[in-house]
Amino acid sequence: MAEGDNVMVNVNQPLHMDSDPPLLETYKTLFANSKTSSNNHDHRLVMVEERHLPLIDLSRLSHNEAEKERCQKEIARAARQWGFFQVVNHGISMELLEMLREEQVRVFKQPFHHKCREDKFLNFSAGSYRWGTPTSYFLRQLWWSEAFHIPVNDISSTPMEPFATKVAILAQKLAEILAEKLGHKSSFFQESCLPGTCYLRLNRYPPCPIPSDIYGLMPHTDSDFLTILHQDQVGGLQLVKDGQWIAVKPNPEALVINIGDLFQAWSNDCYKSVKHCAVTHPTKERFSAAYFLCPSYETVIESCSMPSVYRKFSFREYRQKVQEDVQLYGYKVGLSRFLV
Ligand SMILES: O=C(O)CCC(=O)C(=O)O
Numbered sequence: 001m002a003e004g005d006n007v008m009v010n011v012n013q014p015l016h017m018d019s020d021p022p023l024l025e026t027y028k029t030l031f032a033n034s035k036t037s038s039n040n041h042d043h044r045l046v047m048v049e050e051r052h053l054p055l056i057d058l059s060r061l062s063h064n065e066a067e068k069e070r071c072q073k074e075i076a077r078a079a080r081q082w083g084f085f086q087v088v089n090h091g092i093s094m095e096l097l098e099m100l101r102e103e104q105v106r107v108f109k110q111p112f113h114h115k116c117r118e119d120k121f122l123n124f125s126a127g128s129y130r131w132g133t134p135t136s137y138f139l140r141q142l143w144w145s146e147a148f149h150i151p152v153n154d155i156s157s158t159p160m161e162p163f164a165t166k167v168a169i170l171a172q173k174l175a176e177i178l179a180e181k182l183g184h185k186s187s188f189f190q191e192s193c194l195p196g197t198c199y200l201r202l203n204r205y206p207p208c209p210i211p212s213d214i215y216g217l218m219p220h221t222d223s224d225f226l227t228i229l230h231q232d233q234v235g236g237l238q239l240v241k242d243g244q245w246i247a248v249k250p251n252p253e254a255l256v257i258n259i260g261d262l263f264q265a266w267s268n269d270c271y272k273s274v275k276h277c278a279v280t281h282p283t284k285e286r287f288s289a290a291y292f293l294c295p296s297y298e299t300v301i302e303s304c305s306m307p308s309v310y311r312k313f314s315f316r317e318y319r320q321k322v323q324e325d326v327q328l329y330g331y332k333v334g335l336s337r338f339l340v
């Protein structure tokens with residue numbers, strides 16, 4: 001869809017069902033004014049090449065020592081060169097992934113007014129549900145998505161619990177390998193990232209009438225150690241590689257791993273926390289689920305080698321700074337706030 005096509009959208013005709021958040025109604029005025037808005041800097045106006053991420057078969061970790069070593073090296077190389085990679089034979093069965101997906105669909109199918117209830121919805125704490133960015137003034141700051149951001153503790157005794165248990169083990173295993181490849185055998189991640197501090201984020205991107213103008217999720221880096229993403233086959237994840245945006249081709253058997261800001265700081269800029277976003281589709285809805293390996297707020301992030309690029313900071317300090325910047329400037333500045 002070309003720039004300007006957006007004016008063809010009949011914004012008076014709500015498309016959504018009673019489970020959908022009122023994105024179109026909320027953004028109506030912005031759509032109407034979008035003809036005059038400038039989005040020349042938007043990467044979606046440029047052709048985005050579809051690429052496969054490095055694909056790593058984790059079953060090699062249980063082969064002989066030489067194969068294990070090669071596999072670990074590939075993981076570390078992908079974290080350095082891409083900040084993103086995909087893994088197969090990751091220990092989470094297709095059945096569990098299917099169960100997660102079914103539960104995700106069921107949860108989002110609930111009526112909108114139930115999902116945004118202030119008190120508890122299902123088993124989740126108040127405030128777990130988020131949708132769009134109703135306070136934005138610019139089209140390109142809008143999010144065309146809804147999400148449940150759930151502390152892993154709240155997942156217990158839901159059908160998603162078996163997935164959460166397995167994905168937490170995988171995250172710890174990857175963190176350990178990444179640390180070891182920098183010469184650090186440590187229990188740091190085991191001790192600081194607990195079920196009460198890690199999150200599962202269920203994302204749903206409804207079909208969007210003007211996908212070229214609105215992100216599902218704005219370009220961002222993740223504020224965690226690492227993220228494990230399960231996505232469906234619709235596609236929409238894009239990331240920056242060597243200064244260019246590329247689109248990730250979905251692989252039904254793979255999970256997508258990405259390095260977050262905290263690992264970049266801990267690794268002293270060796271591993272890269274890369275900017276990524278989700279774009280929307282004109283006719284298809286898309287689901288993804290992300291597990292965030294996060295420490296407790298008190299955890300201090302200190303670089304594993306010297307001289308350190310960043311000063312040490314607590315995760316609480318980091319979150320506060322991010323929130324402060326988002327309120328002041330409308331975007332996250334991130335790690336560069338903590339440069340020495
Ligand atoms: O849905 C996606 O592909 C990306 C999700 C994501 O980046 C996030 O939840 O932080």
Ligand SMILES: [Fe+2]
Nearest residue numbers: 220221222276
């Ligand atoms: Fe993300």
